[in-house]
Structures are given as C-alpha cells and as structure tokens.
Amino acid sequence: MSHPSVVIHPDGELLARATAARLVTRIVDAQAARGAASVVLTGGGIGIATLEQLAVAPARDAVDWQRLDVWWGDERFLPRGDPDRNETQARAALLDRVPLDPNRIRPFAASDDADEATPERAAEQYAQALRHATRAQDHAPVPWFDVCLLGIGPDAHVASLFPEQPAVYEEERSVVAVHGAPKPPPTRLTLTFPAIRNARQVWLLAAGAAKAPAVRLAVSGGGPVQVPAAGAWGREQTLYLVDESAAGELPRSMASPGVL
Numbered sequence: 001m002s003h004p005s006v007v008i009h010p011d012g013e014l015l016a017r018a019t020a021a022r023l024v025t026r027i028v029d030a031q032a033a034r035g036a037a038s039v040v041l042t043g044g045g046i047g048i049a050t051l052e053q054l055a056v057a058p059a060r061d062a063v064d065w066q067r068l069d070v071w072w073g074d075e076r077f078l079p080r081g082d083p084d085r086n087e088t089q090a091r092a093a094l095l096d097r098v099p100l101d102p103n104r105i106r107p108f109a110a111s112d113d114a115d116e117a118t119p120e121r122a123a124e125q126y127a128q129a130l131r132h133a134t135r136a137q138d139h140a141p142v143p144w145f146d147v148c149l150l151g152i153g154p155d156a157h158v159a160s161l162f163p164e165q166p167a168v169y170e171e172e173r174s175v176v177a178v179h180g181a182p183k184p185p186p187t188r189l190t191l192t193f194p195a196i197r198n199a200r201q202v203w204l205l206a207a208g209a210a211k212a213p214a215v216r217l218a219v220s221g222g223g224p225v226q227v228p229a230a231g232a233w234g235r236e237q238t239l240y241l242v243d244e245s246a247a248g249e250l251p252r253s254m255a256s257p258g259v260l
C-alpha cells in the first residue's frame, strides 16, 4: 500500500492536459523498463477529457502505441457502440486516433455480445482475460498495471464501486457484475479493490466543486465501504490529480498548487 499524494492544477482543462503529459512519461518509462506498458482507463468527464488531451499531446509520438495494453476499470453493461459505454467514449477520444494494436485493446463485453450476454458471464470472461495477461512472476490474478486511472464520483465511487454496494466488499474475485448502481445505467462491470491494488500506480482524477467532499473524505482516512476512493491504492504510488475546485475542502497544508 502506498500513501496518497495530492497534485493540484488550476482548472479541469489544465488537469486533463497535465495528466495526459504525465501519462506519456509514465508509458514511455514503462516501455523502456519492461518492453511494454499497460494502462487501465476510466470513464467520466475528466477521464475522457484526459484521453482527448493525450490524442493531441505534443509528445504523444514518443509512445510506442503498438506496445501498449489497454484495459478498463469499469464499464456500463450496454450494447456495443452505445454512447454511454466507457469504451465508446474512449475510442472517440483517443483509441481510434492512435496506432494501437487492436489485439491489445481489452474492452469489457457488451450486453449484445452473443457469448457474454449476462453481466456475471461477462465479468468472469474479463477476469479470465486478465489472468491470461498476467506474467508468472507477478504472482497475482491480474497484471501489475503501470497506471490505473480512476475518476471519482461526487459520492466517492471509483470505477463502479459504489458506497455500501456488494462490490466494495469483494475480496476474492478481480471483476464483478454490479446491479442497481445508484448512477445510471444500473448494470455495470467493475474491477474490484484487489484488482486495482495490483497496479503499480493508481491515479485518482477529480475536477469541480461537486467532488470536493469526496476528495476530502478519501485523503483523510475515510473507510472504503462508505468512501470507495479511499480503498484504491497502488503498489508503488497513489496520486490524487485534482483541480482547485475539487481540492477546495482539503486542509490548507495539502492545498498548494502542483506542478508537473
């Protein structure tokens, strides 16, 4: 477990640009060290804005896109191509605009996929894909992702781990189906805490004043059942990347603007 650090940017647009620049560096470093890199994408406003900025980042060509594995932290269980799917939004923002290897893009199943028509089967299928991608030396059921991006909801949910829902108690499985999510759509698929905690780095993104209470609770020791963001940490680093509005309720000692 790594203790969280907070980096504050003036506004949401700069947060997305700075996070995109940070991602380029992280991916390039991982590719240099291990030959390939892996990222876990998030949905949500600032998560997708970050991908849009990555698509136009001046240094984007420093990334070897063919040696990047792309996973998702959660998905809304909807038909393929539905505009509310995190996959659809990520493809439009970035994935269709860079030369990724299609075999290394790992979306969750869609509700209209013939073989994975139930959320439970789709969750098991994703868990299996993660298991297959794991190196023996990782000794874990999911890869040690280089970065796991997570948006934070106003209720402090991350991925589709919502406060007090069954998924926040999951300790064994790496992926579960979610029914009755308080944010629509109600049926979702999500990585669990044990899966997220295999990431080398976890970056939690939040912009806007509506996220300020969630950010405060998450960095000041909230419990993961009520404050799921507090249960997300990386093996090596846990970073809160936020704008000034989302940092508005942090103690003064933490609320200094960050630089890249």
Ligand SMILES: O=C1O[C@H](COP(=O)(O)O)[C@@H](O)[C@H](O)[C@H]1O
Binding pocket: 042, 043, 044, 045, 046, 047, 073, 074, 075, 076, 086, 150, 151, 152, 153, 154, 157, 158, 159, 160, 183
């Ligand atoms: O539904 C979801 O919401 C969260 C946060 O979204 P935001 O728009 O409030 O930033 C997101 O992280 C998650 O991936 C998504 O499925």
